[in-house]
Amino acid sequence: MGRDTETAVPAVRIEGLWKRFGEQVAVAGVDLALPAGQFIGLVGPNGAGKTTTLSMVTGLLRPDQGRVEICGQDVWQDPAAVKARIGVLPEGLRMFERLSGRELLAYTGRLRGLPGAEVDKRATQLLDVLDLAGSQHKLVVDYSTGMRKKIGLAAALLHNPEALFLDEPFEGVDPVSAQTIRAVLERYTASGATVVFSSHVMELVESLCSWVAVMAGGRVRTHGPVAEVRGDAPTLQDAFLELVGVRGRAAGEDLDWLGGGAR
Numbered sequence: 001m002g003r004d005t006e007t008a009v010p011a012v013r014i015e016g017l018w019k020r021f022g023e024q025v026a027v028a029g030v031d032l033a034l035p036a037g038q039f040i041g042l043v044g045p046n047g048a049g050k051t052t053t054l055s056m057v058t059g060l061l062r063p064d065q066g067r068v069e070i071c072g073q074d075v076w077q078d079p080a081a082v083k084a085r086i087g088v089l090p091e092g093l094r095m096f097e098r099l100s101g102r103e104l105l106a107y108t109g110r111l112r113g114l115p116g117a118e119v120d121k122r123a124t125q126l127l128d129v130l131d132l133a134g135s136q137h138k139l140v141v142d143y144s145t146g147m148r149k150k151i152g153l154a155a156a157l158l159h160n161p162e163a164l165f166l167d168e169p170f171e172g173v174d175p176v177s178a179q180t181i182r183a184v185l186e187r188y189t190a191s192g193a194t195v196v197f198s199s200h201v202m203e204l205v206e207s208l209c210s211w212v213a214v215m216a217g218g219r220v221r222t223h224g225p226v227a228e229v230r231g232d233a234p235t236l237q238d239a240f241l242e243l244v245g246v247r248g249r250a251a252g253e254d255l256d257w258l259g260g261g262a263r
């Protein structure tokens with residue numbers, strides 16, 4: 001890890017984080033310091049504990065054990081104060097669907113305590129940049145998956161948070177919208193803000209992120225700058241498969257009945 005990222009105050013500090021759901025251990029002692037001002041990917045196979053970790057980090061789910069600090073402030077001592085400084089696009093975000101996209105932003109802005117004129121200005125710009133201006137008066141319930149991600153992102157950015165947490169922001173998003181989202185996020189991190197997003201799409205993480213944490217089985221397997229985590233492997237995907245121990249296993253070798261039309 002570089003000197004700067006070791007000495008600077010991390011955007012997020014996670015210490016000894018645990019979460020169990022009955023017998024199921026979802027997060028099994030996560031310690032991480034996420035550097036500020038970077039595009040950070042949280043990757044891992046299905047069920048690795050990414051969503052559970054992000055929920056605990058962003059004040060949505062109380063940890064069984066452990067602490068989280070965002071920009072030096074303890075999340076669980078005062079979740080409301082921390083939530084004012086961050087933006088979150090959770091998985092399966094539930095929105096006020098009977099509002100139009102513009103109404104949703106106006107409502108979110110007022111909840112965030114922004115003056116009406118400022119909300120209007122920012123909403124117009126975000127709708128424009130995210131290519132939603134033409135659909136701003138349509139009800140959110142009638143939005144496509146990609147449009148929902150974009151309006152959710154606009155709502156998460158409206159108060160200009162110091163850090164943004166996105167759970168699978170590109171899932172179900174077409175390549176054009178993905179490029180738009182990407183451009184907005186790159187601009188945001190270039191200004192010194194931090195983006196943390198979870199994904200299983202390794203190519204995306206490799207092309208977008210400067211820093212990555214790999215989770216499996218509720219633990220962090222490795223973390224650091226993308227080039228360090230990739231090491232000598234040709235791609236991040238190869239490094240990841242090696243780390244989670246599935247490299248070389250022939251997928252589907254037991255499915256000898258599958259294919260060919262034979263019953």
Ligand SMILES: Nc1ncnc2c1ncn2[C@@H]1O[C@H](COP(=O)(O)OP(=O)(O)OP(=O)(O)O)[C@@H](O)[C@H]1O
Nearest residue numbers: 021024025026044045046047048049050051052053
């Ligand atoms: N509310 C819950 N009740 C019971 N078990 C849960 C709950 N939420 C998560 N889990 C379990 O915790 C583990 C981690 O789940 P989590 O959703 O955090 O993983 P993930 O890495 O985000 O997975 P995916 O990539 O598939 O979304 C899984 O085994 C999951 O079944």
